[in-house]
Amino acid sequence: MSSEGTERLTGPEQDRGEWPVGTDSFWQPHRAAFWLLAAMIVNGLFYTVNMFSMGFRVVPVTALLGLLVWGIYTLLFLLVFRTLDLLEQHPPEAFVLAFAWGGMGAVYFAAPANIAIQGLCAKLVSPDFVAAWGPAIAGPITEEFLKLAGVILLVLVARNQFQTYLSVLIVGAMAGLGFQVIENLSYTVNASMHFPLENQVYPVLLNLFTRGLLSGLWSHAAYTTIASFGVAWFLLHPERSKLTRIAVAVLCFALAWAMHFIWNSPWLEDLFDGSYREMAVMLAVKGIPAMIAAGLFWRVAVRENGAYLHALAAYFVPERELIRDDEWMRLGAPLQRYKVRREIGWTFGLRARRLKTQLQREQLRLVRKAMTYGRGAQTLRHEVAIRRLRTELAPLVQARP
């Protein structure tokens, strides 16, 4: 619909009523941001494929097993996001683009920048300094900047898809996850190519344990979540001065950078010996603050999203047979919705749980679509689905006391 260079580029001050109702898709061939995003992802894809082709030739077992293991790891994260209904925030292509940006676009540019910073540190200070502080100096600034650039491009591609903090945060988390997974896969293959034993399975298990299990929760997905909050705040508070909005965005970026810097730094390493148990304790001590910070940002975003959904549901979906009072209360509380599903599953069986899950998701889709298009033909499918699911669910939950 909207295109660059059109005569109607007058911005939001134009009477809103003149423009068609709806949200932009993430397929925007008329927008420069879309093509920049796509070009950088494709460029990164070639680089990544080229890099892994060497791994496949030298350590084929590691490469295949690594792909499998880190693929499953990604799916576990996606499962958590889905369980919390976070994937309802956008159509699937948004998450694919965010993940691909993190894993392909950002990784491609991160490699030379990190090498250059570490090279400069070695030349201007010393190789000893780089060995200790190189990862802390190079990684955070480069990687947080590049991951966030993808989030900004995605927001540019379809700005009106981002109505809440949560809608930006989940894209940031997905970009971070993409970076994390491809980086982990790359480390696994590289470690195997230089592993001191012929075994090709150990490097995968070792990296899964250290980078996946001990570090996974407080890694790139968490940092990019924090940095993305600044973008969300900038975007969703046009009533504040530009200086304030930029300051909040910079502050969030600085916080993400600081968390990443602490994680990459050698601090605390002297206090712990080299055993896996001690290493696990040290990683937890360094990583838990990042997880708590990311958790707080998620909490703020979920609350704001809840208030947003409540307001929309109250206005657009007043019918109680579509969203009952207790369901309305839980609209903005993904954990409570999950708890209800789980309790229904325990009490009334798996089918009841599945139906309740579908019902909750259809309600969310109804509210979001009503907000996008208003009630009418566009929302009818979801209204019918809700009524059908409720009819199917009712006998199951009434069968037992």
Added chain:
Amino acid sequence: MPEPSRRIPYRTWPGALAVLLAIAAYVGGLTFWNNHTPGTRPLPIGQTVSVGHARFEPAAGWEMDVARSKAGRSLMLFKGGHKFLVSTAPWVGGPDGPLVRQQRLMERGQRLEIDGDISDFVTSWGLQGKTFAYYGSKLAGRFWQVVDLQRKSLVQIDFYGASDGLNEAMAEARSMLESMDLEASP
């Protein structure tokens, strides 16, 4: 009163251009700066240098590549188009350590050809291990590996470079290897 969202047109090229320029300036600027910052360090003649357990005397004219050396793990020396890389790591098993994997990395990963068979070598200091030669379209080289079971230490020495002046450089690489022992404290 909530209103349905509207598809209001807007320009993205200024924002996209700003992102592109920021990335180009950041990555390009750093790379340019790094490439134009000298990274060589002359080594004192007659004195030994060490990396991990390995200690040796650099030949005259060889300099240290600071950016490609990793403290305690590897030391890259170069002279003209020839490189002499000494890497150390803990030995964790196998009488020949990761020699087979090293060959596979060179053959399948770097598209190099192994020249002849793996052979044993012993230096005048009693350092012994395995060695093989290799070549590619633009370079040739020799790889030496020493496994010290007592110290559980692995030392790999990789010499390579362009064919021009290879024999002279190889003689100097051998002299550096001859001077090597594993008595350094890591």
